Amino acid sequence: MNAQINGSTRRRQEPATPLAARNLSAGYAAPIVRGVEIDLAAGTLTALIGPNGSGKSTILKSLCGRLRPLAGTVIVEGAELASLRERDLARTLAVHDTSRPSPELLTCRDVVEAGRFPHTGRFGSLTHADRDAVQEALALCHIEDISERDFATLSDGQRQRALIARAICQEPRVLILDEPTSYLDVSSQLEMLQMLRRLARARGICVIASLHELALAQKAADHVIAVAREGIAFQGSAREAFTQEHMANLYGIDPSSFNPAFGSFEMERPRGSARVFIVAGGGSGVEDMRELQRRDVPFAAGVLHRGDIDWSLARALAVQVIDTPAFEPIEERAIMDAKAALEGCRALIWSLEDTGAVNRRNRDLLEHAKACNLPVYASATELFNGPELYGHAPTF
Numbered sequence: 167m168n169a170q171i172n173g174s175t176r177r178r179q180e181p182a183t184p185l186a187a188r189n190l191s192a193g194y195a196a197p198i199v200r201g202v203e204i205d206l207a208a209g210t211l212t213a214l215i216g217p218n219g220s221g222k223s224t225i226l227k228s229l230c231g232r233l234r235p236l237a238g239t240v241i242v243e244g245a246e247l248a249s250l251r252e253r254d255l256a257r258t259l260a261v262h263d264t265s266r267p268s269p270e271l272l273t274c275r276d277v278v279e280a281g282r283f284p285h286t287g288r289f290g291s292l293t294h295a296d297r298d299a300v301q302e303a304l305a306l307c308h309i310e311d312i313s314e315r316d317f318a319t320l321s322d323g324q325r326q327r328a329l330i331a332r333a334i335c336q337e338p339r340v341l342i343l344d345e346p347t348s349y350l351d352v353s354s355q356l357e358m359l360q361m362l363r364r365l366a367r368a369r370g371i372c373v374i375a376s377l378h379e380l381a382l383a384q385k386a387a388d389h390v391i392a393v394a395r396e397g398i399a400f401q402g403s404a405r406e407a408f409t410q411e412h413m414a415n416l417y418g419i420d421p422s423s424f425n426p427a428f429g430s431f432e433m434e435r436p437r438g439s440a441r442v443f444i445v446a447g448g449g450s451g452v453e454d455m456r457e458l459q460r461r462d463v464p465f466a467a468g469v470l471h472r473g474d475i476d477w478s479l480a481r482a483l484a485v486q487v488i489d490t491p492a493f494e495p496i497e498e499r500a501i502m503d504a505k506a507a508l509e510g511c512r513a514l515i516w517s518l519e520d521t522g523a524v525n526r527r528n529r530d531l532l533e534h535a536k537a538c539n540l541p542v543y544a545s546a547t548e549l550f551n552g553p554e555l556y557g558h559a560p561t562f
């Protein structure tokens with residue numbers, strides 16, 4: 167977001183932990199999550215992740231006082247949440263959630279201005295400083311141009327921005343957001359998280375948001391808390407959290423379908439024995455592997471250098487990957503394994519444009535395919551649409 171985040175005038179001496187939970191049990195008639203321990207630092211963005219129904223919203227509601235803890239305590243800037251008066255709490259903590267109020271006859275600006283109530287006097291009239299804070303929040307959320315529109319007529323994404331702007335102009339020390347990106351388009355999601363992250367840093371505030379977009383959470387969050395199985399499954403830095411093992415346990419998926427480099431999941435690999443062998447490297451096979459996956463054709467891939475971009479995708483999508491150590495010429499063992507795998511296939515896709523010192527031995531596979539009378543294609547598109555480089559079109 168382009169709007170300038172004004173941090174210098176509002177920064178204060180930070181206490182160590184703006185928001186903490188100690189042995190918190192949160193739920194309704196019975197606990198949904200137990201034993202929750204949280205310590206959030208000032209100036210950071212924390213992402214709360216986890217499957218549907220795991221208890222993210224329930225935790226957030228308890229952290230902001232909308233749901234009374236069933237056990238344990240929530241501590242806001244050193245004070246027990248339960249001991250704070252509503253107005254004092256509102257000066258410290260602001261909440262955005264997914265519930266959708268539909269106030270009638272209020273403009274978008276009116277709704278955002280309501281965020282100033284903890285700072286206004288008895289009659290609720292706004293000072294210049296209040297109006298500046300409102301204007302700044304409108305700008306940060308990119309809704310200046312719709313500020314005079316009837317709130318009830320805004321789109322879901324515009325309302326979401328307005329409600330986040332309302333929480334921001336409250337100028338809290340702690341900002342709690344339940345799915346702040348749920349109604350936003352892809353570029354707006356990026357902008358919103360980037361803005362929240364900058365806001366956290368510039369104002370030294372603590373932001374915690376539940377998110378389903380893991381790739382975004384991985385890029386934006388300083389700290390990640392994963393909720394599952396009645397409590398916190400794990401928490402730590404994005405680097406610590408977004409591992410294949412953690413994601414597999416959290417979402418019950420095959421570990422190799424999560425790519426930690428990009429924070430993204432791949433669709434399930436085609437099942438069965440490999441029918442196509444793909445030779446690739448340096449990203450040359452990405453499109454071909456995706457095409458095979460879309461067409462549900464099981465394939466083997468090799469010989470790929472470990473760490474190569476094709477290698478990491480093949481590990482998620484191929485039924486067999488034959489690899490070799492990075493930066494070294496292909497091992498003899500790998501060539502033998504690849505030839506054996508190739509013999510069980512019905513076609514070879516040669517995605518490489520050229521070979522160099524470290525992958526020259528892959529040319530043996532091209533020769534082997536010809537010797538085995540296997541058709542060879544330059545890409546998956548050609549495999550499905552012809553013409554073949556060599557041999558006869560296979561049937562799948």
Ligand SMILES: Nc1ncnc2c1ncn2[C@@H]1O[C@H](COP(=O)(O)OP(=O)(O)OP(=O)(O)O)[C@@H](O)[C@H]1O
Pocket residue numbers: 194195198216217218219220221222223224225
């Ligand atoms: N008011 C309520 N009364 C009783 N149970 C509730 C209430 N609100 C939520 N629950 C239940 O608590 C559990 C956790 O819900 P919660 O909304 O916290 O999950 P979540 O992780 O935020 O899910 P999602 O990702 O789908 O938004 C669910 O089983 C839900 O049905």
